[in-house]
Amino acid sequence: MKIGFLVGDIANISGGSNVILEYASRLQDLGHEAVLITPGPVKLTYPLWHPRLADLPRRSLAEAEGESFDFALATWWITFYDLWRVNARVYGYLNQSLESRFHAERHYKLLNRQTYSLPLLFVTEAKWLVEFIQTLQPEGRTLYVQNGLSRDHFPCVQAPPKRDGKLRVLVEGPWGVGFKGVPETFEVLELAAEQGVQFETGWLASSSGGQKPTVGGQPVQVHERIPINQVHQVYGQYDVLLKLSRVEGMFGPPLEMFSQGGTAITYTVTGTDEYMVHGQNSLMVEPYNHRQIVQFLRLLSTQPAYLAHLRENALATAKAFTDWESSTRQVASGLEALHAEGWTNTHLRPALAAMSTMHGHWLDDVWRAERGGHSPLHPYVGPGEQVLLERYRQFKKSRPVRALQKLVSDDLKKSLRARFTRVLS
């Protein structure tokens, strides 16, 4: 089978790209032709973040337009709008998250939801996504396969490494992506340090954004841009991963930590129910319950037997977890079954093209409106501020305020407004 993966930024490290590369390279190993289809030519930076990246055939969209594929799979949601450019028997979507939640802008959210509006083949990795997709798009076909744990990059240790001394806490994620919650994680750690909890901190990041955080006055050890085949060495130096992201698909990093004999403290984020169990292999808190995290850190730093219990079960979870070979075989057999059945949704191509056209025009209009500076679409303010603004508008419209306004001359109003603007800007 010839399978095209429409990708966004494949040259830089990300969990989502890792999943695509694992599937593409292993489908290739199984004898299928897997092709990465990129928006334009890709310049690879060496050393490569993923060892298989250079092996995979890459085509720009313009090049791929002349080819035929058995399956063309959108990946990052924006690539959905390019599916029509490729000739395929089956149009699909390797869907790793509800990416609407990545954006604050309403127009992106609305556009993202349209990516579920056609009965594509959906290949997905988490039960919550299967539930979401099948409820929203019951006419589509859905293939659920858990992501594997790479035994090449994350070989499970025999037993949790024995360590003396302070609890070692690892933070993971880039600084500048809001829903990853990294600054919030350091705030929690600072609070824990203020309350006398004893621990040391490290930070594993694809990009630190130039940040050099400290916790309790001590610098945090930063592990930045580590190639994926060396990440396990970082995990192995810590006892617990503290990860407070608010949006996840299948949630890979805690599992990777488990493979090295560490446990994790996370929010009850989407994806945790794939393999995490509170009090067995990890500790979880609902976002509203985040002050509990300090208590958990205190517990782990003072109760080595309990920490050992979590770490042992975490490692057992990782050892029992499926690997990429098995996951890829599941995907391959799912695709082969569809292929053998002769199932096609190639008739959707005109609809995909029409949606892409509307998407393009809509974004052009948004861009023009934003350049004009009158866009009601861009969320300059968050919801809390919007509530305050609305209350302020109501206050301004109230009878006493309007009566007061009538008493003030227009010139004075103008002057006051100018002065306030100067002071506040």
Place this chain on the structure above:
Amino acid sequence: MRVHPPPSTLQRVAFVGEPAFEPHVPVQAAWAEVRYFPVTDGQWEAALDAAQAWGANATLVFRPQDLTPELAARVPGAMRIGVIPAPLFSAEEIERLARSSGPDVQGFRWLTYLETPASPELARLPLLQTLPLPVDTARCPAGPRLEVRRMLVADWASPTPEAMEHLRKLGPVDVLSSHATTEEMIQALEKAGTLVYASRDLMGRFDPLPLLAMAHGLLVIADTVFPGEWNIEPEDEFLYRPDGQWARSLDEVFRMPVSFRAVRIRAWQKMREAFDASACFQRVLHDAHLFADPVAHLASLTSTRPPVATPVAVESASARAPEPSAPEALGAEKVTRLTRPLAAVPN
């Protein structure tokens, strides 16, 4: 959220409180036998005696501030927890809680509070964790009824008369009376597709209706937001719209349903992810034992298998016959069918 199975000594868990709290108590749980003991007309003794006679190993009491220290001492079970479900302002009630709770008191070992306590008086209480009033999602529909267009408005959280007039032009609007019984409220939620909600406070702090509506798969449109730390995401899980935009928003929802069905599905999922009563209370009890005595808790745990199964690939049957007789249960059917094979994953 999945929680480590409780020790074998925790077999019967009682919940005690006014009848209004019943939708917030698990009707059944896989981790223990659970039962609700309603307190009618302030008759706490009768409810506590019934829980005692039932043989509760642990008891959770809603509004523990209503119990005198003497009554609190009569709460049955080895673990007793008070659930404070709404903001507490009364110095007298806080003082009463201080006398009826704590590790050395014959009353509540722990308390929970719906938000991070703002006052030092509250912070001095033996607070186990923050816990907004959860919802027993097992009593709610097994999926959002996406075709339902009926609107619901609560008379205590109602839009302006002008806004109501606009809404009525768009479709049927039911008004929920503040005198409605719990049963009537649930019936109203089961008939509706959208809750339109006006409030001067953040949603959910004093009134569980918005959370109940989301758990029932309704689209919530409100002129306010939830507390930020609850992580209920505006635009993805409910719509924040000022009063003047409600009719326009509803019109959008009806004209462009695909754009907003995703919001209803996510709201319904979020309630199960973070506000499900069974999971929340299982977790509360787990942490109560863990923090009360970590060594004893660890000793009480039975070993469990790793919480993963052999890899599963579930392909939805595209040849599924549609159910023309029940178009509104679309989501429910899909979800139920899907989760059945996945339920094989050991918990």
